[in-house]
Amino acid sequence: MGGTPAGPVPRDDHDFALWEKRVDALMVLCGGKGLFTVDGLRRALEDMGEDAFETMSYYERWIAAINQNLLESGTYSIEELGARMDEIARRGPSYGEAQDG
Amino acid sequence: MAERVRVKAMMPPGHVRTPAYLRGKQGVIERALGPFRNPEQLAYGLPAEEKPLYRVRFTMGEVWGDQAECPTDTLDAEIYDHWLERL
Amino acid sequence: MPHDHLSPSGHPYRKDDDHPLTYWQTMEIAVRELLVEKQILTPSEITEQIDTMDARSPANGAAVVARAWVDPDFKARLLQDASAASREMGFDLGPLHLIAVENTKEIHNLIVCTLCSCYPRNLLGLPPDWYKTRAYRSRAVREPRKVLEEFGLTLPKETQIRVHDSTADMRYIVLPARPDGTEGLTEDALAALVTRDSMIGTGLPRQP
Known part of the structure; x- marks a missing residue:
């Protein structure tokens, strides 16, 4: 996107939520264990298209890219992911309540 | 005398680390950085060859032409050897 | 509990634990649990990685800068190989390849990553939100002087960017x-003058 016309640089900042820090940690740890490369993540991010940049937050895009790479490497299956997400969504209405146990 | 190079103007699909705004632009090698694994293979989980990586310095006048804010300001970017043509 | 409360650093919290669970948060939990069950990661590894990242901050870079200001030999080593010089001060940079670029009266340097959000995170911690925005990434390479003005930094025409x-x-x-x-x-007093933005190039050090 270098050189594309754009408006003022928004200067608001935020502290990272726990789930965002966890996404960051998953990225570093899985990368370190060779499950994917940072280039694999970037490729998945680019493949999401321009729309994702407008509609998803930074760490939403990153967890989507991590998941895409882990599916591609066979770390877990789509079926396993789908079943687990379904189960988690039924645990409770908030992030805190949806943790295991 | 710094070595002059031009960034290849090709526009293949897929993940590359050569910014589109520098394609076809001429610059000078600022320094050699050594070999790094080719991101165009790493991005697809392929075994990756090592490619020499360079820092290339461009003038803003070269990159943006008449639109440059200040033509003598410069821009440095890291470009892999296989994207560079020697002039 | 109101959601407009501020964190100790004065920034608003975002989407916290008591907000409705989102699709992407659900995915994060699922991915993490599957990785733990498959014995690829342990919960303590994840916690420790978060602690490691939390401990990295612009103060690390400020210490490196201050050392370079007082020690010409260190400054020479920093400009030669910034990773090695930073490790020499005890900072764990992991695999980071760091290059230091020096501002002088004639030259002002500005850092950006137009392709994603590359940042010296293993020294300075996570990047500020603005560094990752489309606006900064698009404009810093094309109109750096205008961007710097927005950050309150007007440079003389003679200064090369x-x-x-x-x-x-x-x-x-x-x-x-x-x-x-x-x-x-x-x-130490010098390090306190070094701001995060001054190490990205969108600011200058504080005046004493």
């Missing part, structure tokens, strides 16, 4: 010029 686009494997830190009138200050 060098923008560095972190396109590949290197990460960059600006070594800002030491402010005038700081001759008597200790290394």
Whole structure:
């Protein structure tokens, strides 16, 4: 996107939520264990298209890219992911309540 | 005398680390950085060859032409050897 | 509990634990649990990685800058190989390849990553939100002077701007010029003048 016309640089900042820090940690740890490369993540991010940049937050895009790479490497299956997400969504209405146990 | 190079103007699909705004632009090698694994293979989980990586310095006048804010300001970017043509 | 409360650093919290669970948060939990069950990661590894990242902050870079201001030999080593020089001070950079670029009276450096959000995170911690925005990434390479003005930094025409686009494997830190009138200050006092933005190039060090 270098050189594309754009408006003022928004200067608001935020502290990272726990789930965002966890996404960051998953990225570093899985990368370190060779499950994917940072280039694999970037490729998945680019493949999401321009729309994702407008509609998803930074760490939403990153967890989507991590998941895409882990599916591609066979770390877990789509079926396993789908079943687990379904189960988690039924645990409770908030992030805190949806943790295991 | 710094070595002059031009960034290849090709526009293949897929993940590359050569910014589109520098394609076809001429610059000078600022320094050699050594070999790094080719991101165009790493991005697809392929075994990756090592490619020499360079820092290339461009003038803003070269990159943006008449639109440059200040033509003598410069821009440095890291470009892999296989994207560079020697002039 | 109101959601507009501020964190200790004064920034608003975002989507916290008591907000409705989102699809992407659900995915994060699922991915993490599957990785733990398959014995690829342990919960303590994840916690420790978060702690490691939380411990990295611009203060690390400020210490490196202050050392370079007081020790010419260290400064030479920093400009030669910034990773090695930073490790020499005890900072764990992991695999980071760091290049330091020096601001002088004639040259002002500015760091950006137009392709994603590359940042010397293993030294300075996570990047500020603005560094990752489309606006900054698009404009820093094309109209750096206008961007710097928005950040409150108007540079004389004679100052040459060098923008560095972190396109590949290197990460960059600006070594800002030491402010005038700081001759008597200790290394710690100098480090306190070094802001995060001054190491990205969107700011200058504080005046004593």
